[in-house]
Amino acid sequence: MTTLVASRRPVMTLYSGVSDPWSHRTRIVLYEKDIECQVVEVDPGKKPRELADLNPYNEMPTMVDRDLVLYGSNIINEYLDERLPHPPLMPVDPVSRAKARLMLMRFDRDWYSLLSDIESNDKKNAPRARTVLRDGLTVISPVFKEQPFVLGSEFSLVDCSLAPILWRLDYYDVDLPRQAKPLLDYAERLFSRKSFRLSLTEAERVLNAKK
Ligand SMILES: N[C@@H](CCC(=O)N[C@@H](CS)C(=O)NCC(=O)O)C(=O)O
Missing domain, CATH: 1.20.1050.10 (Glutathione S-transferase Yfyf (Class Pi); Chain A, domain 2)
Structure with a gap:
């Protein structure tokens, strides 16, 4: 299933597990920041074939932002926080x-x-x-x-x-x-x-x- 966060045209895609806690972390960040993103809901038993090409670990969450492919929920989340700084989700110092x-x-x-x-x-x-x-x-x-x-x-x-x-x-x-x-x-x-x-x-x- 694919859902859109925010109503504008998405530039990012998130491959997100239907219920795993790592993907859940990233979805919370998307909604905190109201980020334009296409969320592809992935059943771990039926992963889309392109996921293995994007991510050598073949895991969710995996994020694609134009040419950039990221995996590891903490890495994705920090990237989102820096790319879309409002509201900030990391301290400053x-x-x-x-x-x-x-x-x-x-x-x-x-x-x-x-x-x-x-x-x-x-x-x-x-x-x-x-x-x-x-x-x-x-x-x-x-x-x-x-x-x-x-x-x-x-x-x-x-x-x-x-x-x-x-x-x-x-x-x-x-x-x-x-x-x-x-x-x-x-x-x-x-x-x-x-x-x-x-x-x-x-x-x-x-x-x-x-x-
Ligand atoms: N350290 C990774 C862990 C991600 C992870 O374990 N994802 C699971 C969610 S089910 C996964 O995709 N496992 C591979 C699989 O189910 O085949 C992160 O923080 O994103």
């Missing part, structure tokens, strides 16, 4: 930018890396991965008593990166303890953004049983 990139890397290495084990439902690895994710999210929860978003008062690419996991907690069967309430309040702040609601595909809408 080098130290804060470096810290934001470090967080993006840590979310990938510490949490996104657990998702294949969780989805495998493997008897030993899935419960262990769920516990690591639950404990990690619980540890960062107190941050959201002090500030509305991960980096402080401003919504950023770091929030775009975390939101898809938070949306899928029911689907991943990860139960957060009571002390993670500030994190759950933060998740609600993210889910109520217009960009987040627009970013959801039909397949993703049903992944959060509470909504």
Whole structure:
């Protein structure tokens, strides 16, 4: 399925998985910035043949902007933030930018890396991965008593990166303890953004049983 973000003629194309959290990150960025983009919704079981020519990893998300082909959701998202600077989704000063990139890397290495084990439902690895994710999210929860978003008062690419996991907690069967309430309040702040609601595909809408 192909959908258009914004009504003007698109110059960019995003190959986006129907429900994977990496593609979801990039869709949130598209809608935050109201970017003209043709979104090609890809079922991972039926990938278009051109995807393998565009991306040696044959993965979603993959973005084409004229002659430029990008893959890796964080790389795509930073490119979009620089190409269409409003609203800015990264801090301005080098130290804060470096810290934001470090967080993006840590979310990938510490949490996104657990998702294949969780989805495998493997008897030993899935419960262990769920516990690591639950404990990690619980540890960062107190941050959201002090500030509305991960980096402080401003919504950023770091929030775009975390939101898809938070949306899928029911689907991943990860139960957060009571002390993670500030994190759950933060998740609600993210889910109520217009960009987040627009970013959801039909397949993703049903992944959060509470909504
Ligand atoms: N590190 C990549 C990960 C992307 C990724 O794992 N995408 C999955 C989504 S399902 C994919 O396309 N896997 C290949 C496949 O399903 O065949 C990113 O941040 O974009």
